Amino acid sequence: MGAFLKGYSAEKKYTPAASRMPSRSPVLSAASSLVASLDVSEATKQLRKEKTTIVQCARGALYYLRDIKDSEAVCEPLDGGDESTHTLASLWQVTGYDSDEDGLARDPRVTNIKRQRTSAGSSCSALILQPSSALTAAIDKEPTAAERMLRKAFPLVSPHGTAHLEKALRELEKYELVCQGDDYADPECLATNSEALQYARANAVVKGLTWSISASLASRGRGRTLERLKAEPFLGESNARKVLDIVETGTCGRTLSRFQRGEAPLDSSGSRRVHAHRSELGATRRMTGAPAKLELASVLCLSAIRAGELVDDTRDPIRSIAELRARPDRLASLGGGVRLQHSLAVHEDLQEPVPADDAIAMLRTVQEAVRALSIPHANGWHAEFVGGGRTRGFAGHDVDLLLSHAEEMASFLDGNGQPVFVINLLLEELVRRGRVLPKTEAYHNKKTARYRHETPRPYLSDLHMANETSKGYENLHHDHHDKFFGIWRSARTSKLHRIDIVVCSHPEELPFARLGWTGTRTLNRMMRLRAIELGLYLGAHSITARGSQTPGSTTTQVVVEARPGRTPVTVTLQKLEPLPFEYVRSEEAILRVLACGTDDFINLVEPTNRNA
DNA sequence: CGGCCTACG
DNA sequence: CGTA
DNA sequence: GCCG
Numbered sequence: 001m002g003a004f005l006k007g008y009s010a011e012k013k014y015t016p017a018a019s020r021m022p023s024r025s026p027v028l029s030a031a032s033s034l035v036a037s038l039d040v041s042e043a044t045k046q047l048r049k050e051k052t053t054i055v056q057c058a059r060g061a062l063y064y065l066r067d068i069k070d071s072e073a074v075c076e077p078l079d080g081g082d083e084s085t086h087t088l089a090s091l092w093q094v095t096g097y098d099s100d101e102d103g104l105a106r107d108p109r110v111t112n113i114k115r116q117r118t119s120a121g122s123s124c125s126a127l128i129l130q131p132s133s134a135l136t137a138a139i140d141k142e143p144t145a146a147e148r149m150l151r152k153a154f155p156l157v158s159p160h161g162t163a164h165l166e167k168a169l170r171e172l173e174k175y176e177l178v179c180q181g182d183d184y185a186d187p188e189c190l191a192t193n194s195e196a197l198q199y200a201r202a203n204a205v206v207k208g209l210t211w212s213i214s215a216s217l218a219s220r221g222r223g224r225t226l227e228r229l230k231a232e233p234f235l236g237e238s239n240a241r242k243v244l245d246i247v248e249t250g251t252c253g254r255t256l257s258r259f260q261r262g263e264a265p266l267d268s269s270g271s272r273r274v275h276a277h278r279s280e281l282g283a284t285r286r287m288t289g290a291p292a293k294l295e296l297a298s299v300l301c302l303s304a305i306r307a308g309e310l311v312d313d314t315r316d317p318i319r320s321i322a323e324l325r326a327r328p329d330r331l332a333s334l335g336g337g338v339r340l341q342h343s344l345a346v347h348e349d350l351q352e353p354v355p356a357d358d359a360i361a362m363l364r365t366v367q368e369a370v371r372a373l374s375i376p377h378a379n380g381w382h383a384e385f386v387g388g389g390r391t392r393g394f395a396g397h398d399v400d401l402l403l404s405h406a407e408e409m410a411s412f413l414d415g416n417g418q419p420v421f422v423i424n425l426l427l428e429e430l431v432r433r434g435r436v437l438p439k440t441e442a443y444h445n446k447k448t449a450r451y452r453h454e455t456p457r458p459y460l461s462d463l464h465m466a467n468e469t470s471k472g473y474e475n476l477h478h479d480h481h482d483k484f485f486g487i488w489r490s491a492r493t494s495k496l497h498r499i500d501i502v503v504c505s506h507p508e509e510l511p512f513a514r515l516g517w518t519g520t521r522t523l524n525r526m527m528r529l530r531a532i533e534l535g536l537y538l539g540a541h542s543i544t545a546r547g548s549q550t551p552g553s554t555t556t557q558v559v560v561e562a563r564p565g566r567t568p569v570t571v572t573l574q575k576l577e578p579l580p581f582e583y584v585r586s587e588e589a590i591l592r593v594l595a596c597g598t599d600d601f602i603n604l605v606e607p608t609n610r611n612a
Numbered sequence: 613c614g615g616c617c618t619a620c621g
Numbered sequence: 622c623g624t625a
Numbered sequence: 626g627c628c629g
């Protein structure tokens with residue numbers, strides 16, 4: 001399917017990341033002139049003695065020196081990746097050392113180099129002396145796992161043939177989620193979903209790999225490939241082994257194969273994981289029957305918990321959608337009413353991918369309808385694709401739309417001082433036209449902000465900022481974006497499709513709404529994890545100081561600009577104070593804040609690199 | 613050894 | 622408990 | 626299970 005987003009990209013035309021990389025700045029040129037080129041006789045001696053030699057190219061990337069032939073050096077990137085050849089003059093020998101990690105760690109030069117922030121394609125050499133300041137202190141740290149992840153790109157199709165592996169990891173994650181009861185449903189027990197989290201992260205790592213696992217297996221064998229995987233963020237012994245099992249055998253006998261047969265998976269010690277890790281809470285969710293649970297939970301309005309109860313019912317188990325359809329009594333006892341009944345009836349239709357023509361018609365119809373409403377500056381409303389439509393370039397089984405306006409909020413006060421929500425008027429119109437199914441017939445889930453006009457932008461008020469409670473920040477509730485989750489009927493084919501509409505609540509929050517609603521879910525979690533590391537909250541509305549970054553200090557320093565050649569900018573925030581929107585007017589700016597003012601995460605500006 | 617994303621109805 |  |  002083609003990229004139906006063409007012509008609809010809202011923010012700006014994206015240039016390929018590579019073309020935006022800073023070309024050799026004066027600083028970099030000066031650095032390379034300080035670098036002595038590779039001493040061929042010395043390097044050859046090291047190679048002959050089978051000593052490991054590290055070299056660095058003029059752009060700062062580090063490599064193992066593998067061979068010298070035809071006056072060129074064959075190099076393997078330290079952080080994985082395919083071998084490449086470099087002219088000898090372009091390389092500088094960092095060190096020759098025995099193949100033991102301690103030796104590497106003890107070499108002060110290498111430690112220094114490793115500390116350098118190396119964004120893809122641009123980097124500083126180890127020889128550049130950074131000015132000593134609080135700013136560099138914050139920057140001169142070992143990158144965290146989340147940080148390393150966000151430097152990657154996550155294309156829809158990885159160039160290293162990992163489709164089967166990705167599918168297996170996704171399947172494992174889904175089985176874990178459906179058996180354990182879905183993490184978002186249980187915010188008190190996030191930790192108990194560690195397995196699902198592991199698989200989601202492993203999948204993201206695989207999608208972001210810059211080297212081929214199968215090629216590595218062929219050329220270096222299992223042991224060295226395992227080490228390379230373990231050097232990737234979030235992959236340890238356990239998950240690296242599972243990844244290799246899947247690549248080598250097509251499956252993982254301990255987990256995936258057993259899940260697929262409806263059996264409980266085995267843990268690392270070989271024992272059956274009969275229950276999800278909830279025994280300490282008295283819960284007894286079983287890890288058996290995963291495929292049946294997955295099938296039932298895929299029905300709209302049927303959660304993983306309900307699916308689990310149906311499948312695990314000892315007296316009268318329901319093990320498939322077909323069985324549930326044949327049991328109106330059990331259906332009635334679920335209490336879902338007409339919406340669940342409708343979802344079940346049209347379930348197969350709703351799983352079908354939305355054709356590009358229909359996705360575009362949905363966007364056009366929504367935008368035309370909102371502009372035809374009798375509301376202030378109706379013509380300024382804009383609809384764009386978010387979700388999979390934006391990261392993949394084509395729709396999946398649903399279409400996600402974001403509505404925004406450059407001046408207007410998502411609601412306004414009428415003559416009587418009552419709030420009027422754009423989404424309500426829009427949906428009335430779309431239902432009247434027969435495009436959106438009404439709540440009397442089908443799933444039709446609408447959420448509008450309750451407080452927008454009572455306490456406008458509560459997160460900007462002093463009162464709000466003072467409202468810290470024992471368990472997190474209860475009143476960190478933002479005026480949320482109005483939302484609609486429902487069913488669309490195609491005017492062209494009369495087929496039904498899931499549609500999500502989000503109305504950006506305030507114009508300045510648009511970049512946050514775009515970033516959050518574009519996803520992916522895993523990438524959102526990575527970005528939010530990164531924000532936490534910086535003492536910040538990242539939500540769909542703003543970046544806010546958590547207020548506990550440094551003990552004893554009530555403020556949080558945020559580096560919003562640290563690119564070479566620009567004046568560094570650091571912002572000081574009070575506890576729970578949002579970062580002023582003037583610093584975050586685009587997704588790129590948000591990503592830059594998460595990268596401490598650098599362009600380290602610039603790969604992710606392109607939405608099609610966000611398929612994590 | 614504590615934390616694991618965040619937000620809403 | 623449900624939705625993203 | 627992995628990370629800081």
